[in-house]
Amino acid sequence: MRFPAKFILISIVSLSCFTSAYGQINFLGKPGLIRIPKPSFIDKRDNIQFQASYLPVEYAINNFMNRKSNEFFYSVQLRPLSWVAVNFVLTRPTDIPRIGIGDRHLDFQFFILNQKKYGINLSAIFSPALAASFIDHNSIFISRIMDISNSISIEPVLGYGLEVNFREPPKKSQLDDMGYQWIAKSVFGNYYLSGFFGGLQVNLKDKAFFSAEYDTQYINLGVSATIFKKIGLQVNYFDLKTISGQISYKVYLDKSLKRDMKGYE
Amino acid sequence: MNKLLLSIIFLFSCTSAIAQDVAELKAALYAVGFEQVLIFPMRSTSKGIVYMTGVEHRGINNPAEVVRLANSISQELGFNQNKFVLLYKGQALFESTIEHQSIRTADFSDTDAMDLFRKFSVSKYRINVVIDPDIQIRFGYFENPIQSKIGVLIGSDIILARGLSLFTGLMIPIQNDLDSESNQLKLGPTFFEYFTPLAKNHYTQLSVGLFHNNRYGLDFEYRFFPYDGRLSLGFRYAKTGFYYFPDKSIFFDSVTDDLILGNVEFLFPKERISVSLDFGQFLARDQGVRFFFIKQYKNIEIGFFSSATKLGNTSGFNFTIPLVPGKLIRSKSFELRTNDSFRWEYSYSNEGAIGRDFNATRSIKNNLRRFNSNLFNNY
Numbered sequence: 001m002r003f004p005a006k007f008i009l010i011s012i013v014s015l016s017c018f019t020s021a022y023g024q025i026n027f028l029g030k031p032g033l034i035r036i037p038k039p040s041f042i043d044k045r046d047n048i049q050f051q052a053s054y055l056p057v058e059y060a061i062n063n064f065m066n067r068k069s070n071e072f073f074y075s076v077q078l079r080p081l082s083w084v085a086v087n088f089v090l091t092r093p094t095d096i097p098r099i100g101i102g103d104r105h106l107d108f109q110f111f112i113l114n115q116k117k118y119g120i121n122l123s124a125i126f127s128p129a130l131a132a133s134f135i136d137h138n139s140i141f142i143s144r145i146m147d148i149s150n151s152i153s154i155e156p157v158l159g160y161g162l163e164v165n166f167r168e169p170p171k172k173s174q175l176d177d178m179g180y181q182w183i184a185k186s187v188f189g190n191y192y193l194s195g196f197f198g199g200l201q202v203n204l205k206d207k208a209f210f211s212a213e214y215d216t217q218y219i220n221l222g223v224s225a226t227i228f229k230k231i232g233l234q235v236n237y238f239d240l241k242t243i244s245g246q247i248s249y250k251v252y253l254d255k256s257l258k259r260d261m262k263g264y265e
Numbered sequence: 266m267n268k269l270l271l272s273i274i275f276l277f278s279c280t281s282a283i284a285q286d287v288a289e290l291k292a293a294l295y296a297v298g299f300e301q302v303l304i305f306p307m308r309s310t311s312k313g314i315v316y317m318t319g320v321e322h323r324g325i326n327n328p329a330e331v332v333r334l335a336n337s338i339s340q341e342l343g344f345n346q347n348k349f350v351l352l353y354k355g356q357a358l359f360e361s362t363i364e365h366q367s368i369r370t371a372d373f374s375d376t377d378a379m380d381l382f383r384k385f386s387v388s389k390y391r392i393n394v395v396i397d398p399d400i401q402i403r404f405g406y407f408e409n410p411i412q413s414k415i416g417v418l419i420g421s422d423i424i425l426a427r428g429l430s431l432f433t434g435l436m437i438p439i440q441n442d443l444d445s446e447s448n449q450l451k452l453g454p455t456f457f458e459y460f461t462p463l464a465k466n467h468y469t470q471l472s473v474g475l476f477h478n479n480r481y482g483l484d485f486e487y488r489f490f491p492y493d494g495r496l497s498l499g500f501r502y503a504k505t506g507f508y509y510f511p512d513k514s515i516f517f518d519s520v521t522d523d524l525i526l527g528n529v530e531f532l533f534p535k536e537r538i539s540v541s542l543d544f545g546q547f548l549a550r551d552q553g554v555r556f557f558f559i560k561q562y563k564n565i566e567i568g569f570f571s572s573a574t575k576l577g578n579t580s581g582f583n584f585t586i587p588l589v590p591g592k593l594i595r596s597k598s599f600e601l602r603t604n605d606s607f608r609w610e611y612s613y614s615n616e617g618a619i620g621r622d623f624n625a626t627r628s629i630k631n632n633l634r635r636f637n638s639n640l641f642n643n644y
Contacts, residue, residue, distance in 0.1 A: 046562055078567060080560040081536055086569070088582075102410075104613070130613070253562035254644070258325050258605075259591050260297045264337040 024201065024209040024224045024234065027053040027246055028089055028135065029075030030109060030125075033199045033211035034222040034236045035192070038157045039111065039123030039143050046253040049077045051232075053246030059218065059238045062091045062103060062134045063189040069093040085109040089135065105135050120144050129167035129180075136185070137193040138162045151205045161193030161216065191217055287316070290342050294335060298324045298595060300391055301352055303384040307377075312346060317360075317373075319381045321352040323393055323422075324592060326585070326605045327564055329368060329641040336363045350381060351636065354460050355427040357381045358636055359492050370493060370638040372465070382427075390424045391597070397604040398588075399436065401443055403615050414443040418453045428461045432474075432627075447512045458627065466491045470629045478623035480505040480548070482520045490633050497637075499528040499630050505548075505623070524548055524622060528630055534639035537561040541630075548621045551576045555620040561635065563644050564605075572620030579614035585631075 026032030029051040031040060053073045055061065060068040072092045079085040087109065092102040106128060113122035121143045127136040141159025148154055164182045169175050173187075185194055192215075199213025211222040224234035232248035256265055287304050294302045303319035318339070322331045332349050339347045350373055351358045360373040373381075401414040420434025434453030441448055456474025463469055472484040482505035490497045506520040523546060530541040541557040553574025560567050566585040572578065588603035595602075608626050612619070625631060 048565075048567075078560075080538065080558075080567070253565055255563065256327075256330055257564040257587050257589075258327075258330065260322075260325060261330055261334055264334050 024211060024222070025049070025051065025077075025232065025246075025248060027055065027073055027236070028087060029053075029073075029077045029248065030085070030087055033157065033201055033213040034220040034238075035215040035218075036157065036159065036197045036199050036213050037109065037123070037125060037139070037141060038155065038199075038201065039113075039121035039141050040115070040145060040155065041111065043250070046079075047250050048253060049248055049250045051075045051077070051246060051248035053234075054244050056238065056242045056244055058242060059244075060093065061190075061192050062093050067093075069095045083111045085111070091134065103134060104130065106130060107137070115145060127165075129165060133165065133167065133185075133188045134190055135192050136165055136167075136188075136190060138165070139193050139197075141197075145203075153203045155201045155203065156198070157201070157213075158196075158198045159193075160196050163194040165190075286342065286344075290318075290339060290344060293338050293342060294318075294320065295597065297334060297338065298322055298592065298600070299331075299335065300393075301355055301385065301389045303350075303352075303381055303389075305380050305384065307348070310346065313344075315346045315348065316344060317348050317350060317377055317380065319350045319352050319357060319384070321355070324600070324602055324605050325564075326587060326635065327644070328636050329644060330563070332361045332363065332368055332641070350377070352381075353632070353636070354424060354430060355385050356460060356462055358462075359638065361638070361641070368638070368641040370641070385427050387424055387426060391595075391600045392421065392423070394419060394421045394599070394601045395604050396588075396593075396602070397434075397607065400609060403443060409442065412443045414441040414446070415439045416441075420453050429457070429459045431455075431457050444509075445511060446509050449510070449513070451510045454624075460629065466494075468629055468633065470627075472624070472627065475508060476505070476624040477626065478621075479507055479509050480522075480623040481508045481517065482506055482522075484624060486629050488629050488633060490629075490636075492636055493638050495532045495534070495639065497530045497532075497633075499526075499530070501526045501528070501622075501628070501630070503623075522548060522550070526622070530630070530634075532637055532639060534637070534643055537640055537643055539634060543620075543622075547574065547618075548623060549576070549618045551618060551620060553620060559634070561640060561644075566635075574620045576617045576619045577614060579612050579619045581610060581612035583608060583610035585626075 026035055026037055029049060030037045032038045055071045057068055057070045060071045062071055073089055075087060075089040077085060077087045087107050089105040090102050107125055109123060109125045111123050113120060115121050124140045126138055139159050139161035141157060143155050143157040145153055145155045163185055165185050166180060166182055168180055169178060169183055195216045197214055197216045199211060202210040209224045213220050218239040221237040222234060224232060226232045230250045234246045236244045238244060291302050291304060299320050299322050301319060301321045304316050307315045307317050320331060320335045325331050328351050335349050349361045357373060357378060360371045362369050397418045397420055399416045399418050403412045416436050416438045418434050418436050420432060423431045425431055433455040436451050436453040438448045454475055454477045456472050456476055458472040460470045466489060468488045468490055470486045475481045484503040486501045488497060488499040503524040504520055505522050507518040509516055526543050526545040528541060528543050530539055532539045537560060539559040541559060543555040546552050551574045553572060555570055555572040558569045564587050568583045571580045585606050585608045587605040588607045591602055593601045606626060
């Protein structure tokens with residue numbers, strides 16, 4: 001594991017020297033570090049972004065039928081308004097039979113304050129309670145981007161994720177009140193973003209991003225680069241023990257997709 | 266006498282030069298995919314002649330781009346003051362001009378309407394053959410998590426008269442583990458469709474035949490759509506039945522299903538977002554409401570919806586995208602291309618037909634939305 005990890009890290013860092021990056025996204029496709037989100041925009045241009053990421057079984061989130069497995073997360077993200085992003089995630093654990101298509105998750109990220117006007121970036125994520133709840137998270141977080149030199153800036157992120165969810169209890173729990181109520185996320189085996197989290201992202205000339213974070217469970221490191229302005233590659237080092245990765249693809253929507261329009265825009 | 270002769274010759278050479286230029290413009294516009302290019306002079310100014318140009322482009326799903334493309338090509342050929350009238354199936358909608366990169370729209374006059382009417386000819390359309398994948402997927406059954414029915418529809422909208430078309434095609438099934446329809450080559454949706462404005466801002470469409478989504482029967486739609494307004498209202502009534510193709514035959518259920526829907530839609534032009542509410546009776550006598558939130562991008566439309574009906578509640582999304590590569594073959598009278606408005610919808614619930622309609626890609630509610638001129642300068 002050691003050699004390929006180093007190799008990937010080195011190749012990404014070297015790739016990033018001659019490509020441009022629009023920023024780093026977390027494993028769910030949101031602006032973020034590795035597992036935690038961040039409140040600053042990545043890209044001002046209209047775009048839709050598709051991502052596949054991989055979580056090794058030790059850090060898996062979905063515990064369908066009380067079993068964990070290596071997981072793939074497929075996500076689509078769109079920002080229809082400047083202040084809200086919609087994120088759709090499909091979770092597919094491998095090696096678990098009879099999983100159906102996988103759990104679907106939807107959430108909204110609201111960009112409430114931006115640094116230009118208010119000195120800090122403030123953002124909140126809201127997950128409506130759907131059937132599957134493994135990655136439901138309702139959190140609020142802040143950051144501030146600080147220029148260290150002409151080519152380097154750093155962005156500390158600090159946030160808090162609710163440890164409870166407002167939803168119906170599990171069917172087997174046989175409570176007197178089976179209606180919507182505040183229930184600890186751990187009842188559903190959901191430990192993602194429960195409590196305080198934080199991290200630091202270093203941005204090198206907008207070309208390479210290095211991240212370190214505490215995601216309420218583990219300390220993770222990550223490095224990313226964007227190639228051909230559309231494909232994002234990222235390598236993550238979970239709990240300083242296991243290497244994993246993610247790949248994303250961006251389609252810009254502010255340019256004409258019609259060949260007849262070529263040269264006439 | 267000589268002077269008169271000379272001036273006649275001069276005048277003649279001038280008009281023939283202009284006619285030559287107009288022919289050149291026409292050819293240039295047809296070459297980039299325009300159809301029904303109708304050019305006629307309106308008036309003469311110090312900068313030259315102002316031409317009214319009727320244009321339609323079935324391969325570009327954004328009317329603002331259609332106007333910009335037509336204008337760029339006209340400018341290249343020295344036509345600096347052209348006005349463009351957007352046509353939809355040959356029916357004139359409104360007039361657009363470009364000044365300082367921004368599109369201005371206006372109503373056209375009655376005489377312009379008469380000119381466009383007289384110049385219209387069915388022969389000015391190409392035979393337009395469109396490759397359109399038909400992908401139906403049901404997610405989530407444990408034994409078979411992705412049940413799908415995939416086919417390719419090779420279809421053509423044959424324009425028969427102003428506003429009147431016959432859509433027909435051939436469905437090539439690729440695979441099906443979703444329902445019992447046979448995997449043989451079969452007739453695609455085949456229906457007559459007549460679109461016409463009734464008066465300024467009032468439009469109707471009537472269709473009869475075998476529609477998309479295995480429905481057949483009659484479909485009527487009315488829409489109040491002021492092209493420069495924000496609010497639009499619609500009404501749809503359809504009486505349909507179910508049809509499908511079991512092995513080597515065709516099965517028709519009786520035409521007893523009434524769809525009666527009202528619609529209110531409001532546009533936020535700066536954000537390019539429409540909020541839309543359907544209410545009434547959907548397919549399968551399901552009564553309730555469906556709320557849409559639709560965002561427009563240059564060639565892509567993305568919608569999020571929530572339905573609450575007698576059959577249950579669901580949410581989901583849909584998108585309309587142009588398929589690559591687009592144009593495959595284009596000649597003077599023929600064009601083969603992939604669908605420029607491929608639509609696909611995902612619904613969270615896969616139990617029952619909650620708030621369903623049919624033939625959505627053809628409804629004037631969905632097709633006129635992009636013609637709102639408030640959007641034109643906001644992409």
